Amino acid sequence: MLIVRLLFKNAFRHKFRAFLTILSITIAILAFVMLRTVIGAWYAGVEASSASRLVSRNAVSIIFPLPLSYKDRIRQVEGVRLVSYGNWFGGIYIDEKNFFANFAVEPGSYLELYPEYVLSPREREAFLKDRKAFAAGRKLAAKYGWKIGDMVTLRGTIYPGNWDFVLRAIYRGKTDSVDETQFFFHWDYLNETMKKTAPSRADEVGFYMIGVDHPDLSSTVTTTIDRTFKNSWAETLTETEKAFQQGFIAMSGAIITAIEIVSFVVIFIMLAVVANTMAMTTRERIGEYAILKTLGFGGWAIGGLIAGESVIISLCGCIAGIALAFPAAAGFKKALGMYFPIFSVETPSLVMAFIASLAVGILAAIVPIRRAIAIRIADGLRRIG
Amino acid sequence: MEEKPIIVHAEHVKKSYRRGQHIIPVLEDITLCIREGRFLALMGPSGSGKSTLLNLIAGIDRVDSGAIRVDGIDITALSETELAVWRATHVGFIFQFYNLIPVLTAYENIELPLHLMRLTAKERQLHVETALQVVNLSDRMDHYPAQLSGGEQQRVAIARALITDPAILVADEPTGDLDRRSAEDVLNLMARLNEESGKTIIMVTHDPRAAQRAQILLHLEKGVLTDADCQAPF
């Protein structure tokens, strides 16, 4: 343990410089962890989705509807436990800045299909009873300060006009990974209104949500459903919820790749700073290394000293950065929770940060070690005087 | 012999340093008068304050009390900025470790003080080349300090010190880091400057050989200058 104490003492010999270097690393690691968490959050939808739920939509184009009459035929397919349906509403609350997912669903079957949305029995009943009711996730309601009984108006974009809703239920997620920012209301409310204002658009469903008896049956059920409707008025494309989410993510693949690249750029910045500090420190102490050589210490010992010091600085910064990442993520979640409903620091990010810091510590020491080993004793000693 | 005017007049100068809680007195009560054209050596044991006195006369440190007049100007009354300007034109420095700027050539080092004056590039060139000839280093003018020997570096420093034709030259252990041969060369140069050009030189030194070359030898002991007052100026 003497070695470790020695390394620490060496690392902090020049306290101010060590502090600045560690500060720089802390910031870099913090940025790194946050970026990886953002990437994780992007994929969170996939994680939260279930393999025993299927999504069925118009095969031709996602913006085209399916007829309501498909409901019964889907239910008759072997392996199907439950069928629900809904339409993406895309309404605007006050102005475009307030973005959240809002859609019309068949309320009873939808809640049954999503047991991870937990409602109190009283609120569930109130929601099911009132056709103009809507249910909101806990985070969403908190953000806008909605209370049970409040009336909320959405401006329709796909379905024009101003639509009034009454908050009858607030759901919370069974686990941390459940999205608590959704807004859903009665499909019948939408449909009845359409029947009156634009009858040609009535009885049309945006997507079917299908629950299967067992996840293993997913692939057979998807094939059967699509085969049933092939060559009909509206062909279906059915896939597991997971595959559906992944499809969306893949479309913004370029952006995600860019963020990944940027997260590695920050590691290189860190490397530049630590390498610089080690280069300067080694240059100043070159006389000492010459003395060590006269005493008989070989290249490995000297290399170890320098690398050890570098790694200690790196790891100190890493630990500080990781420690700060948690409160930072909490703050981030508060500010941008709407765009990233699930946002938490995951262990893989921390492991990557640790490995990166270790690597930086070692790489930063390479050039200084070479210089220290190469110095001739006489030259080194002369530099002390 | 016609008496030259008094060029340095220090009166009742006191100086002490603060180290944490303690106040350490360095110069007790110094009064000193030096005539123009003198070559004066200040000697004394370590900690006697000789470098401090030199620094005060050169205007790079401030007295606690008392006054110092150089070439008629009371430097203790000058502001920081005025003092900087004064130093540029009235004092030439020669340090023990030469203190040349490593990234500048010999020529550029000598030219350095001239940038504080309003001269054209041609005028500067003239001055520098003359100074190089005086110290006998015209052939090394494009070399960097790292490429010069100790003696040569000190000669460059002397050229730099002379370039603005200052009132006084102050030297702090000028031969302290030189071998015998180079020390000889440097001291010869200084003696020549004093005899031929009438430069006033105040030198602090440990080296008895260096002290020998000076006209006047003063001893500083625990902050007190023995045998010095302005009734009988040096």
Add this chain to the structure above:
Amino acid sequence: MFALFPYSLRNLWTRRLTTVLTASGMALVVFVFAAILMLARGLEETLIQTGSTDNVIVIRKGSVSEVQSGIERGQAAIVESLPYIASGRDGKSLIVKELLVLVGLPKRDTGKISHVSIRGTQGHALLLRPQIRLIAGRLPRPGSFEMLAGSSIARRFKGGGLREELYCGMRHWQIVGIFDAGNSGFDSEIWGDADQVMQAFRRPVYSSVTFKLREVKDLDIVRRTIEEDPRLSLEAKRETLYYAEQSEMMAKFLRILGISLTVIFSLGAMIGAMITMYASVATRTAEIGTLRALGFGRRYILTAFLMESLLLGLVGGCAGLFFASFMQLLTISTINFQTFSELAFRFTLTADIALKALFFSLFMGFIGGFLPAVRASRMKIIDALRAA
């Protein structure tokens, strides 16, 4: 005044490794900064170039984009009858009634599906959009299953090339021509006959109506006439404005993301510069004392060291910008959050972005070097000299 510039430059050159490392840190930050600004600009330029200032686009009131909009034939006919529409050389009105459909097509390189816009339009659509040129093949015959593909689609998607076939809407469509729409959004679209598209996809309504104004000044009258007509529930916009709005959300997202990332990264790089400059000051303490003794004032010392760190910033900034400029060779293809459809755009470097990047790097150099420079200037001469 003594030439500070060569003095600072030479000092940086003497400690080359340190200079390179510090400048590299700053270069990386500038690279990210510039790249993101270039991306946002590229996105905007793509969408701004889409559209002409004398065209008006009409969509259903309240829909944010063509995709959500629906205009019935009767309503379209009413718009067509307005007197403000310009006529082409053949005397026919320069107006198109278009249906936009999003279709999932597989990409050539990854095979992954992305949503592509298929625009059912009429033959004279090209007359309304002079920035588009046919570069291969020919125009589709009216009423046929032939289609034109934008060059970006032809490159990137299976079945989108000349003489290739697409299968969608339960029909086979042949690509008979490729058009180049420059950097605009149209380059990521496939165009076909509106009536055939409407039939194939069973959509009896149009998404939008676009026409060229006879006189540009008529825009306001036209807008009011359309929006106040009780038979229609439509809104009218200048085409360029419509497309500019489409990019707003994404461009804003990119800029905010970019700037916050860069600020955080720059802290790391600035600290790196600070470490370097403090070390520089410490190493040259005797030199500082000498210069002060010779008569150079405090302000001179401050300026000399600041100049050094500014130079570091400048070198880093130029390097970062240099590498960022190579990003212009890349094309990004992704989904536009607002319209949900595929969009391809490039990194665009403008003089404005270059200046911002350089200014930012100088700023980093300044902040990093300021405190050390102050320390250098505040040293007492005798303390500095004693360190020799």
